[in-house]
Amino acid sequence: MECDICHHPHDAQRRPFLCAVDARNRIYEGRMKHLQLMLDNESLKAQIDELLDDTSKPNKHTWDEIIAHRDAAEQKTDQILAAADRLRDDIKAARDEIQARKAAIARRRSDLASVSAGIVERRAKQLREVEKSISMLKFRWSQSAEDMASTRGFLCTEAVRLYGLKRITKKSGTGRYEYHLGKIPIVDLTSMDCE
Known part of the structure; x- marks a missing residue:
């Protein structure tokens, strides 16, 4: 094996790959590219620092923009907070309405249960009262029928005696x-x- 550039023979002890001049020349191109990139990087850093220095020294236009952005952000925040408050109020009103409806439904259920439980008792009581009044009417009717029969008998007897x-x-x-x-x-x- 020998050097590709200068064609010296390869020696494992003294020249393992290329001769020193050839090796330096071989990596020189990569070093130049690296140096060029470093210079470009430095110029970009300088531009960034310059731009940052410009923004760190505010002028009237910059202050107006900052104030306008801050005011817009505050207005947007106020609008969001107002909308959140309205939503909270709406949710609270809806929950209150739901609770009121649930209470009304529970009241109606309890009223219906008490009424339906009382209906059987009321019907039985009314039936007893009607049966009692019917028996009283029958008793009075029979008493009045007996009274009328005895009265008619008495009147007939008196009429017979008179005539x-x-x-x-x-x-x-x-x-x-x-x-x-x-x-x-x-x-x-x-x-x-x-x-």
């Missing part, structure tokens, strides 16, 4: 009677259908 109605057995012995009202014969109403 002198007499019952006379027939001479034929059939067990029938003849009735006379003041010596005038009266037709026996019970025997009208028979004869």
Whole structure:
């Protein structure tokens, strides 16, 4: 093996790869590129520092922009906070309304339960009252019917006594009677259908 550039023979002890001049010349191009990149980097750093120095020295235009941005940010923040407050109020109102509705529904359920539980008792009570009033009416009716019958019997007896109605057995012995009202014969109403 020998050096590609100067064609010296390869010696593992003295020249393991290339001769020193050739090796230096071989890496010189990469070093130049690296140096160029370092210089470009330095120039960019200088430009950045210059721009930062310009912004660190504020002028009127920069101050106006900063104030405008700050005011816009404050207004936006205020709007967001106001919207959040409105949403909180709306949510609270909705929760209150839901609680009120739940309470009303619970009240209605308890009222309905108490009413439905009381309906059976009320119906039974009303039924007992109606049955009691019916039995009272029947009792009064029977009492008044008995009173009327006894009154009619009394009046009929008195009328018979006043007019002198007499019952006379027939001479034929059939067990029938003849009735006379003041010596005038009266037709026996019970025997009208028979004869």
